[in-house]
Amino acid sequence: MRESIRCGVIGLGRLGCWHARNLASSIKGAELVCVADTVAEQAEKIARELGVSRWTNDPDRLLGDPEIDAVVIATPTVAHADLAIRAARNGKHLFVEKPLTRHLEEASAVIEAIRANRVRCQVGFMRRFDPAYSEAKRRIAAGDIGAPIYFKAVSRDPVSPPAAFIANSGGMFLDMAIHDYDAARYLMGAEVTSVAAHGSVLANDFMKALGDVDQSLTYVTFDSGAAGDIESSRNAGYGYDIRAEVVGTEGTLVIGSLRRRDVALLTSKGRTHDIVPAFPERFKDAFQLEMAHFIEALREGGTPAVTEEDGLAAQEIAAAAQASFEAGRRIELQEWRNRNR
C-alpha cells in the first residue's frame, strides 16, 4: 500500500474548504500539499489555516506540480470539464464534485481523458457514504426487503441559493435532483429507463427569468420494472430535509430524519425537536467517509465506489429530466440517447 496520497484542492468555496479541511486533518493516508482558488487571498487564507505550505491562484501550477498525486475539483460546475481533462493529462487522480460536467457532451471527453491517461476518478455523490444510505444498501443487498419496486426521495433545501448561483448551476435537475438520481441507481440496483419531469416556481420569482424552477418532481422507471418519484425543492424554510424510501416486495426501508440533536423541549405549546439546518450538519460524516474511501482506493490500487461512469449515468438522467420538463412529456432514455448521438 502507498504510504500516503499527496492531494491538491482546486476551488475553495464551501465544499472545497470542507474537503481541504478533511484532507488536512482527519483522512488517514492523505496529505494536503497545495490549495488553489482564483481568488489568491482565499487560497492563502485556507492554506495558512490548514498549515499547507503551497497555495496558488493558478490551477495550472497545481495541476503541473509533480509532487501531487490526486486533485479534488470543487470549482463552479462550468469549470469541471476543462480542469478534469487537464488533471487527467497530467496523470493526476481525480475527485470531482457533482455534476461531473456542466454539459453532457463534455462528460464523454472527461471520461476519455481519464481512460487514456489511466487515472482513477471518484464523483462526489456523498450520500452513498452516509451511514443511513449505506446501511439501507446493505440491507437491500441482504434481501431484507425482497425485490425493490419503488423508490421515493424528497430533498428540500431550506432556501434557494442566490440568482447568481442558480444562473450557473445547470438548473434544478442537474444541480440538485442529481443526488437522488444517483441514490436511485445505487439503492435500486437498476438503471433508469424513462423520466417525466415537472416543475414550478413557488417561492423565488427570479427563477422564471432564468428558466429554472424551485420545486420539481421526477417520475422514473427502471429496467428492473420498478418505478419511483423524486421531489426536489429549494423552499423548505424549516431546514434541510433529505429522505428516501425503498419499497420492496417483502419490506420497505425509510431513510432520514429531521432531527438535529437528541434533545426535545416540552412546553404547553408542544414537544419540539431542532431540525437539521443545512447540508454540512446532515452529511458531515458522509463527506469525511467519501474522501477516506477515495484515498484508500488510491492507496490500495482499487477503483473508487462511485466512478466517472456513475457520474455520467446520473448526469444523463438529469439532462433527460431537463428535456422532459421543457418538452412537457415523458422521455425514454434509450430513444433520447440515440437521437442525441
Place this chain on the structure above:
Amino acid sequence: MRESIRCGVIGLGRLGCWHARNLASSIKGAELVCVADTVAEQAEKIARELGVSRWTNDPDRLLGDPEIDAVVIATPTVAHADLAIRAARNGKHLFVEKPLTRHLEEASAVIEAIRANRVRCQVGFMRRFDPAYSEAKRRIAAGDIGAPIYFKAVSRDPVSPPAAFIANSGGMFLDMAIHDYDAARYLMGAEVTSVAAHGSVLANDFMKALGDVDQSLTYVTFDSGAAGDIESSRNAGYGYDIRAEVVGTEGTLVIGSLRRRDVALLTSKGRTHDIVPAFPERFKDAFQLEMAHFIEALREGGTPAVTEEDGLAAQEIAAAAQASFEAGRRIELQEWRNRNR
C-alpha cells in the same frame, strides 16, 4: 332542531356495515330504520345484529319508505348514480360514498336531481373529519404556515383488492387517488388546474389485463400558483400508510403516522412499533365524525361540509388524471373540460 333523522343504508359491504353500525349505536340524533343489500341474507343478518326492524334486498322499498329521511349509499360504485337520483326524487337526503359516480357524465345528472328535489348531500371523503387532517386545516386557516405552496400525499394500501373488485373500481385514480385529490383541495384551499399522471404495475400483474396500475403518481398545479404530488399504491405490504404534507411559506405541516398503538418492543434486533394494518383502524374516528356531521347538518338545516360539488370536483380531477395517464401528457383542466362538453 329536528328530533332525530331516520336513516336507511343501501349496500352492506365493509363500509356500508360500518356506517350502519355507527348510525345504530353511536350517532346522536340518528335512527337506523332500514338496511338494504341485494343479498337478502346479508341484509337480514346486519339488521338482526343491529336491532333494526326492517331489511330488504330491494333498494326501491327502502327508497320509497316514507319514514326514511336520509339514505346512505355504500354500494359498488357503478350503482351510485342510479340510486342517488332515485333517492333524491324520493326526497331523501343523501350520504354517498366516494366516488360520487362511476362516470363523470353521471355526476351532473346526480347533481341536477339533488338540486331539483332540494335534498342535501354529503360525499364520503372522511379524511376531512380525521382529527389530524382537520387540525391541519385549522392551522392553515389560522395562518400557522403562511401561504400553502406545495401539497404532498402518500396513500398506500397493504395489498391490492382482488381483480374482481379492481375491474369495477374505475381504476387507481378514481378509486384510490381521489381521496387525496379531495384532501388537496381541502388543505390547499385552492382548485387544481392541471394534472400529469403516471403509473406502473409493480406487484399485481393482473392489473395489466384490466388496463389499471397498482402504483401511481399525480403531479398537480393549483389556481393559487401552488403545486403538489400524490402517490397512490396498492403495494405497501407493511400496512396502511396514509400521509400528507403541506409546505407553506412560513412552515410545513406533516400529517400521519404509521403507529398503531403506543407500545414499542425493544430487543437486540431493534425498537419495533406495530403499524396500522388497514383503513378501519386508521379512520375509525373519521368515519364516526363524518356521519355525526351529516346527521347534525340535517338536523340543523345546514349544508354538509363535503357536498356533491366537492364530490364532482374530485371526480373530475380523477377523470383528468386517468386521461393524462392514458395520453402520456399533462392535461390542463379548463381546456379538457371545454373539449369534453
Place this chain on the structure above:
Amino acid sequence: MRESIRCGVIGLGRLGCWHARNLASSIKGAELVCVADTVAEQAEKIARELGVSRWTNDPDRLLGDPEIDAVVIATPTVAHADLAIRAARNGKHLFVEKPLTRHLEEASAVIEAIRANRVRCQVGFMRRFDPAYSEAKRRIAAGDIGAPIYFKAVSRDPVSPPAAFIANSGGMFLDMAIHDYDAARYLMGAEVTSVAAHGSVLANDFMKALGDVDQSLTYVTFDSGAAGDIESSRNAGYGYDIRAEVVGTEGTLVIGSLRRRDVALLTSKGRTHDIVPAFPERFKDAFQLEMAHFIEALREGGTPAVTEEDGLAAQEIAAAAQASFEAGRRIELQEWRNRNR
C-alpha cells in the same frame, strides 16, 4: 345473557359525568336510569343533558331504587366506603372509582359487604383497559420479553389540583401513584413485597401545610424477585405524561407517547408535536372500555377483571408507601401488615 343492566351514577364531578355519558350513549347493554349528586342542580342538569328521567340529590333514593342493578360510585374518596357498603346491602353491583376507600381499614368492611351480599365489584383502574397497556400485558403473557425483571412508570399531571382537593385526596400515594401500583401488579404479574417512598414539594408550597408532596418516587420489589420505580408528579406543566416500561430478560416494552395528534408543524424553530393536555384525552378509550367490560361482566354473570381485591392490594401498597415516606425508611409489606392487624 341479561337484556340490559340498569345503572345509576352517584357523584357527578368530572369523572362521574364521563361515566354517566358513556353509560347513556355508547355502552351496549347498559341503561342509565338515575343520576345523583349532593348538588341537586348538577344532578338535574346532567340528567336533562343525557335524557335520563330520574335524578336526585339523595344517594339513598338511588341506592334504594329497586329498578337499579348497578351503581357507579364517583364521589370524593371519603364517601366511597359508606356508599359502597350501602349499595352492596341493597344488592347493587358496584363500580367504584379508585381508590377503593379513603382508609385501609374501611376497605375490609367494603369487601365483607360485597361478599356477604354476593354482588360484584369493579374498581376504576382504567389503565388496564387502555389499548397500549392491554397490548403490553398480552405480549408479556405471550412471552415476548421473557421474564419481567423491572417496572418503571412515570405519571405526571400538568398542574396540581387545588388545595381543597388535595386536602381530601388521601395524598400523592393514595390519590395518584395508586394507578401505577395497580399497573405494576397487572403488568409484572407479581405482588409487591416492599416499598421505599420519597417525596418533595417542588412547585406547590401549599402542599407543605397539608403534609403532602407534589413529586414522589416509590421504589418497589416484587415477590418474583423483580424490582421497579414509580415517579408521580403534579408539576409537568407541558401536559399529561403517562409512561411505563417493563424490562424483561428477553426484551423490553415501552408504553406511552406524549403525542396528541398525528400532525407536526415544521418551522425554522424546529419540529413541534402537540402534547396530550389532560387525562380525558389520554384515557378516553380506556374509560369507555372499562365500563363496557363491567357491563358485559354483569350481563354474562362473570367476574370483572379488576375486582375489589385488586382495589385493596393497590390501596395497601399506597398506604405502606405513605408510611414509608413518613418514616423515612423502606417497609416490608408482610411485616407491616402483621404489625397493623
Place this chain on the structure above:
Amino acid sequence: MRESIRCGVIGLGRLGCWHARNLASSIKGAELVCVADTVAEQAEKIARELGVSRWTNDPDRLLGDPEIDAVVIATPTVAHADLAIRAARNGKHLFVEKPLTRHLEEASAVIEAIRANRVRCQVGFMRRFDPAYSEAKRRIAAGDIGAPIYFKAVSRDPVSPPAAFIANSGGMFLDMAIHDYDAARYLMGAEVTSVAAHGSVLANDFMKALGDVDQSLTYVTFDSGAAGDIESSRNAGYGYDIRAEVVGTEGTLVIGSLRRRDVALLTSKGRTHDIVPAFPERFKDAFQLEMAHFIEALREGGTPAVTEEDGLAAQEIAAAAQASFEAGRRIELQEWRNRNR
C-alpha cells in the same frame, strides 16, 4: 498559545485506546508521544498502530519523561490515585478517567497533589461534551425551562461486565451511577444534599457474592430545593440506553434516543429501528470533544470545564449512595461528611 501538548496515555484498555487514537489522529494541538500498559505487548501494538515512537510497560518511565506535558490515566480504578499523585509531582497535567479514585479518602490526596504542583486536571465525565447534554445545559442556562425542579436519568448497559471487572469496579454506584451524579450537578446547576439508594440483583446472580447489584435507583435532593431520581442498570439486553430529563417550572428537556441510524425497516411485523448497541457509538463525539477541550484548555492556559473538584463531588455522592444502600436509609450529605471526617 502553546504550539502543541505532548501527551502520554497510561492504561490501554478499551477507553485508553480510544483516547490514544483520538490524541494521535484527530485532536488539534495534541501530540501523542508515549503509551504505557503493564502488558508490554499491548503497549507496543498500540504504539505501532498509531505511529507513536515510544512505548513502555513501566508507567514511571512515562511519568518521568521530561518531554511529556500531560498524562491520560485510563487504568483500572484502583491505580488512579497513585498514578495521579505521581504524575502531579512530576508536573504533568492530568486527564483522569472516572471515578477520580477508588476510595474517597484517596481523592483528597490527589487534589492536594494537583494543587501543590500547580498542574491542571480534567475528569472523564464525557457526557458534558455530548452534543445533546451540552445543548440541554445551554438551554437551561438560557432560561428555556425556567427553574429546574426535577432531574431524571436512566442509564442501562446492554449486559453486565464479567465478575472480575465488577469485583474491582467499586460497585454500581461508583462505577456506573457516577456519570449521572455528575450530569445531575451539571444540568441542575445545584449540589446534591441527600441520597437514598436502592438496588437489586435481577439478572446476574454472581453480583450477590460480590455485594454488588445490577440495578439501582438513587433518589436525590438538591440545595436548590429540587429533587431527582437516577436509574442504573446492567440488564438492558436491547442495547445501550442513556436518557435524562430536566423538568423545569416553564418547560422540560428530554435528552437521548435509542436510535442508532436514521433507517427504519417496515414490514408486516412493524416498524423497526436499530438501537445504539454500546457506549462507543453513543459517545463517540463526546470522547473526542472532551479530549479536544482538555488540550485546548492546556494550550490556552485555562481551567478544564470538569475539574478534580467535580470528580470529588460526584465521587462523594457515589460513596454516600453506597452507604445509603448498605444502611437501608436516606443519607444527608453534610451530616455524613461531618461524621466521616
